[in-house]
Amino acid sequence: MLGITDYLWRLLPGNPILLRVVEAGGKRRRDLLIRCGYLGLLVFIVLFSLLSSGDQTGQSLSKLAATSASLFQRLSFLQLALVALLSPIFTAGAITQEKDNQTYDILLATPLTNGQIVLGSLLSRIFFVAALLISGVPIFSITQVFGGVAIRSIVLSFLIAAATAFVTGALAMAIAVFKVGTRRTIFSFYLFIVLYLVGIYLLDQLDYFHPFIDSKDISHRGTGWLTGIHPFLALRSVFNDKTYLPPSFGDLPENLKWWPLGFYLSSPASFYVSFMFFLSFVLVAPSIVLLRKLAQSTGTVKTWILQKLRISKGNSTRKPRGVWNNPIAWREAKTKASAARASVTRYGFMTGGIIGAIILVVLHATEIAPAQYISSGSYDAKANTLIVYGSSKPPVVYNVRPETKVVYAKDRPDKTGVDNVETSLGSLTGRLAVETLVTATNDALGLRAVGKRTFISGITVRNISRRLDTLDARQWLLGAVVLEFSVILLIVTNAAASAVTREKEDGTLDLLLTTPITSRYYIWGKLNGLVGFVLPLVAVPVISVLIFVIVDIFRMLSSHGDAFAWVVFPEAILVMPGTLVIVAAFASILGMQMSLRCRTTVMAVMSSIGIVVGACFGLGFCGFNAVSSHQLEAMGLVFGSFSPFTLMTVLLNPWKYATDIYADGANELRNRVVVFAFGWGAVAAYAGIVWAMYKSMVKNFDMTIRKQSR
């Protein structure tokens, strides 16, 4: 019995690996600063929310409760965002750190059990995030003073954040133990987390994933198929937000009530927490069982897979390639791009992106043949007739009368319903599907005519449905571009952040510094190579949009004066390349700055990606608030243009995300000019920042390197 107690004690509370980190972590200045910054941010948000909640003197209890609920939402989202940002930073190091410090073998040679090593490493990585979460409890408790927030919601909010941190750590540990990790894997790890968070969130915006849409009010979509597997969506379902409530278990159709599907759909937050803890266990358990066994194997799982897939042959020789006259640029561009896995990923990304765009265009261009339709020449005003074509029937000529009721059912831009606009047949242009057709014979109408004639007494038309309608096409295109841009930013940040540190770690930097290569030449070469490496990737979202614009132009030319609406404004093609390239350059120079300052690749990659993700998140948050603001109008577009992701949004789908600004069609041209002008203004501003950072880096390069040289 004493043995089991002792084992359990040494497994967790007395785990020497955990104790080392806990004891050292409390004393580190950096950790203290991060903790203070985190708590300072929470306190600031609390004060800001309370002070800006309106008249402070005579607030009713219900208003205070509403303020408290809104405060809780903001704090919870912020907490989760920080956990999602920090967890990969603190846990990714597990992938290589032990190997880098060469302590892994020493640990394995001690009497520590597999469980102690795996759990000690895992918990020591999560310790810092857990400490952050616990330190935020007193601030969250302020919301309890005013009421309006259920204790259950607070507990769930914390559990979601904890489960997210835990599963991230467990994944990093599994990668490390199963030897699929190298320094490069840290980047893939980040990429996977970002893709997962952004991708699932974007997919959730589509109606396909919401089976319980309120038929009366389409904006009340409720939770969907993806809510229970995404931390932010799960958290949103906790807030009692009427537009995002899960259905109660009783309301679920009988075929969806079986366990665990019923639990998943009716309690997505609870499901998320339990599933992520279970998944963590599933990831950690094999690591504990196989730790030493896997450590003994000489090959790696990755090499085995690459060789099985014939991506890598495991050869020890290769035909030499020609080296450029600027060797630094050559190394950055060629060796990165030519590594077997990198080539597959790179070309996979490019072909995937372009094929995806073509599929979107094809789906958008393919009409679903309506049963009946009219075209521009259908209505003959002189003869008062209307030809109604049938997809599988011959055309029918109907008579119309001045009092014939014509309704044009127009989809709302935000897809929240249909507006029925009464119009006349003469004002209709283009091909339109006939939704309803009410006819009557002249006899029934009491009209005298030669022979029997059929008159139309009422007709409802709407645009012909497409396999992918315009609104969805815009949304998919925007989603694809945002996703591609996120991936490009991560790739370029990772490549830049490892550019100098890898030279330091490989010991090649000193060799280069003893050659006549100057710091300017070196940095310029690196940037040059990075741009050469990333330009083909940047072309993917631009080409995707270009395909839509070209198709739009052909549609416009063949519309013969019929109503025409752009799927994507053509100026997007002019603004996007500049924005993508300069933001990629910004990420590159930032990554290189960190690479110069940090001693290890792991630290440089983690900190640069943290900064880039944080900056995009912060700018995006401000930008989206600006463009969706009721008061700011065009100024919202001006501010929004300086946030790269907001700019993409207002270029590709402004009707959905800047609804108020674009609601008044009269100002569309003005808005487009503002976005175009300030989009390029933002490019110029970023170019200035990049240039200043480049100059400062060149100036301080020697000094920084020499300071690190021992």
Added chain:
Amino acid sequence: MTPVVKTVNLTKRYGTLVALSNLNLEILPGDCFGFIGPNGAGKTTTMKILATLLQPTWGEARICDYVVGYQSRQIRPLIGYVPDYFGAYEDMVVQEYLEFFAAAYNINGSNRVKLVGDVLELTDLAYKRDAFVDGLSRGMKQRLSIARVLLHDPKLLLLDEPAGNLDPRARIELRELLKTLRGMGKTIIISSHILPELQDLCNTVGIIERGELIYSGPWTDIVKKAKTGTILHVTVADQQVQAGALLAQDPSIESVNSSNGFLEILIKPGVEDYSFVPARLIQAGYRLTMMREEEVNLETAFMRLTKGLVQ
């Protein structure tokens, strides 16, 4: 003759730690200078300053009359630096590795290809031109490092422990290669812990301890300096202890110690003729089986001159 390397009061501090203190050194063209000292003595720091990788805290270092730190751009084409580790790029083969560094020295076009071929021949690595650098053995990597620094035909080679961790065969091959380079008129500064090899290779040496240069000059002189008096090793067939006691009474003998099965006899300074030693032993009836004078080599000199102090 203008020295290739000249340092005047060269000092380097890392915070409160003095890594190098007032180092004064002069190395002439064609010299092969062996830099010896315990770990942490300041050899690598000196090498890094001369390789323009570190800035001295004070003092001055000149290479071919160019001042390190101020005229580094002029110095870099004149030096070839081999650090005590091998800097390898991933996913590069031998030929690419050399072409990469040749391009860094602004050697381009067909000249580069020819040059790379030549140094591969010289370092006996031509058959490995398609091999990945990462997969080379330690000895081959070291030869590749030497090949790298020969690309731009430098006047001065700075070799920091090039033979460290090499097996005997690789060490001998490297030594032969360095001899060839010396024969080509290169000035070489080499640090190593394998002193017999330095003795074989170098004409001058410098001994450094705790950042201070204890000695610098021809190695033959250092041996003389380390020689505190004549030491004889003597063995007799039996009664060795008694024989030792007999000799200890002689006024020309400083001391007699018995070690490793022989008598270690230290003759007093100024006594050049030690033929009296065998004469006395034979006269006393001892059967002399061996007598030789102890040879002072670089290793012995190093041990005598340094105190084993580290920082």
